[in-house]
Every structure is written in C-alpha cells, then in structure tokens.
Amino acid sequence: MKHLKYLGIIAACIFLYSCSKSEESDEISFSSDIAGFLENSCTACHYGGRQSPDLREQYAYNALIDGEYVLPGNSADSPLVQQLESGHPSAGHLTQSQIDQVKLWIDQGAVNN
Numbered sequence: 001m002k003h004l005k006y007l008g009i010i011a012a013c014i015f016l017y018s019c020s021k022s023e024e025s026d027e028i029s030f031s032s033d034i035a036g037f038l039e040n041s042c043t044a045c046h047y048g049g050r051q052s053p054d055l056r057e058q059y060a061y062n063a064l065i066d067g068e069y070v071l072p073g074n075s076a077d078s079p080l081v082q083q084l085e086s087g088h089p090s091a092g093h094l095t096q097s098q099i100d101q102v103k104l105w106i107d108q109g110a111v112n113n
Ligand code: HEC
Pocket: 038, 041, 042, 043, 044, 045, 046, 051, 052, 053, 055, 069, 079, 080, 083, 088, 089, 091, 092, 093, 094
C-alpha cells in the first residue's frame, strides 16, 4: 500500500507539470511573440503619420484594436488577417507560421499580454 501512495504522488506531479507546460506553450503573447516581427516586417511603411495601422512595437496593439484591424476572437473576419493572407506586403511577407501565430492570438481573445 505504501508504494501505491508514492505512485499517486508521482502521477499527480506529472499531471500538474504537463498542465503548466501546455499552457505556457499554447498561449500566444502579443508582446513577446508578435509585436517584434510586426515591428521588423511592417514599420518601413506602417508608422505614425504615414500608413495606418501604426505597427511600431509600442503602438501596434492599440492601433490594431482601435482601428478594428483585429476583431478579438474572430481571426477570419479580422482585416489584419485578410491582408496577411492575401499576400500583403508583397515584399517582406510574413511566414505562414507567423501568420498562424497572429490568428491564434486573435482567436484566444487578442489580449494585450
Ligand atoms: C512597402 C510598404 C508596406 C509594408 C512593408 C507593409 N505595408 Fe501594410 N499597407 C501599405 C499600404 C500602402 C497600404 C494601403 C493600401 C493597401 O491596402 O495596399 C497598407 C495597408 C495595410 C492594412 C490595411 C489598412 C486599411 O486601412 O485597410 C493592414 C492591416 C496592413 N497594411 C498591415 C501590414 C502588416 C501587418 C505589415 C507587415 C507584415 C505590412 N502591412 C507591411 C504598405 C505597406
């Protein structure tokens, strides 16, 4: 019986560990996963006073939400995603995995995290 008790504790540890792990890897963070590549790929054109939305790192979140380029929870209808999926910009287009991260982030509620 003693062994069973240990087994239970070990199982509980593995379970808790895997839960915390998967949350970490599945949740997209705007500031650490997305803002950086928008700044790199888009701000040659998208910055204050030039082309909307302003995609500089410190302004991008508000510009995307306030300008309704991002509709939280609805990546399919978000103008940002429609632009990216139709190949905008023609030079320096994001990779498919970057576009997928943007979509996932929007579908997770587009929080400023
Ligand atoms: C070479 C300059 C250039 C780059 C780089 C660029 N854009 Fe654009 N973008 C434009 C121009 C010009 C427009 C407006 C005309 C059009 O829709 O093509 C525009 C329009 C948009 C729009 C729609 C704006 C509206 O009012 O409907 C979004 C969203 C957008 N860009 C996102 C991005 C993102 C995200 C990136 C980086 C991956 C990016 N753009 C890179 C020039 C650029």
